[in-house]
Amino acid sequence: MRQLLLLRHAKSSWDDPGLPDHDRPLDSRGRRDAAAMGEAMRRLGLSPDIVLVSSARRTLETLAAIEPLEGSPLVDEHAELYLAPAEKMLAMLHAVPETARSVLLIGHNPGLHDLALALIGPSGLASGGEDARRLGEKYPTGALAEFAIATPWWGVEEGGGRLVRFLCPKDLPAAHG
Structure with a gap:
């Protein structure tokens, strides 16, 4: 069984309206x-072998803020993940080496939300409980969806993921401390 972790970048700053979107940093x-x-993630033992991350400043700062990740994963920064649609993200997952047990993808909405909804599929969304209901409603900044994937990476398709958990920053006491 493979593990796919989809992390939306954390809340970004809009303090400088002249700053290009790609260059917006995280806010406090x-x-x-x-x-x-x-x-x-560390408490839950979520330790990816590979991290696929958008080249946007806010995704790279999100990655820096969640580190250290267990096991020193291979970090692969991709300009094409910036605001990528779900289909592009899925194509990138199809290219992941089969030796990778766990992948963390850090990206943007709406593509990340669309990918998560495609992976869970309509039947998983309907029968997946509270986490699936919350995921169906929205994918907030900083949220993490964990999927169990039963196929090789190249075979991941719609309905091919089982939602294990959906964590939002508001669920975490440390985010409010």
């Missing part, structure tokens, strides 16, 4: 939320 809440999510 985003840094706090990402650090809390990193702590939760």
Whole structure:
């Protein structure tokens, strides 16, 4: 069984309206939320072998804030993940080496939310309980969805993921401390 972790970048700053979107940093809440999510990931034993991350500043700062990740994963930064649609993210997952047991993808909405909904599929969304209901409603900044994947990476398709958990920063006490 493979593990796929989908992490939306944490809350970004809009303080400088002249800054290009790609270059927006995290704001103070985003840094706090990402650090809390990193702590939760360590507590849950979520340790990816590979991290696929958008080249946007806010995704790279999210990655920095959740570190250290267990096991020193291979970090692969991709410009094409910036605001990528679900289909592009899925194509990138199809190219992951079969030796990877766990992948963390750090990206943006709406593509990340669309990918999560595609993986869970309509039947998983309907029967997946409270986490699936919350995931169906929205994918907030800093949120993490964990999926169990039964196929090789190249075979991941719609309905091919079982939602294990959906964590939002508001669920984590450390994000409010």
